[in-house]
Every structure is written in structure tokens, then in C-alpha cells.
Amino acid sequence: MFLGRIIGTVVSTIKHPAYDDTKLMVVQPTDPDGSSQGAAIVAVDAVGAGVGEQVLVLRQGIAAGQVLGVERPPIRSVIAGIVDHVQMAE
Numbered sequence: 001m002f003l004g005r006i007i008g009t010v011v012s013t014i015k016h017p018a019y020d021d022t023k024l025m026v027v028q029p030t031d032p033d034g035s036s037q038g039a040a041i042v043a044v045d046a047v048g049a050g051v052g053e054q055v056l057v058l059r060q061g062i063a064a065g066q067v068l069g070v071e072r073p074p075i076r077s078v079i080a081g082i083v084d085h086v087q088m089a090e
Helices: 061-068
Strands: 004-011 021-027 041-045 054-058 078-082
Touching: 004 041, 021 054
Parallel strands: 041 078
Antiparallel strands: 004 021, 004 054, 021 041, 054 078
């Protein structure tokens, strides 16, 4: 799992049935301080997040299936939480 910031959305009129009733978001992985880390990915939004929000992303197909209630989904990444605050120990 990792932290990220939503930087965009993906619109697709034709897609696998497992993606029905879901939003696809472009997520930029970040460090806890918010600085970008690595390439952006596409993730299914399970929590109603929006562009600009910091989120918690699960990057395991089995976890995605459990969150979405789909057995063996063709999904690798799912947004599982919206982050309110990150506090690091000194």
C-alpha cells in the first residue's frame, strides 16, 4: 500500500464489467510529505475521492477484489482511503 495524490481522471465508455459503477483515477505516488515518487498509475476509486486529494492506495489484486466485492477482478490498484493528515515521528 502507498500514499498518493489524485492528479486526474480516466473516462472510458467501453470497459470490463468489473469496472461498472466505478471511477478510474490517475494517482501520483508520493512520500508522506507529499513529494512525488515514481510514475503515476490508474486506480479504481472505492471511496469517492477527487482530484487533488491525498489517498491511500492498495496495490494487490486480491485486496482490490475484497474492497470492491468482486471475485478475481482485472484490477491491480484500488483507492481504499482518503488521507486527512500524515503525522511522522521526529
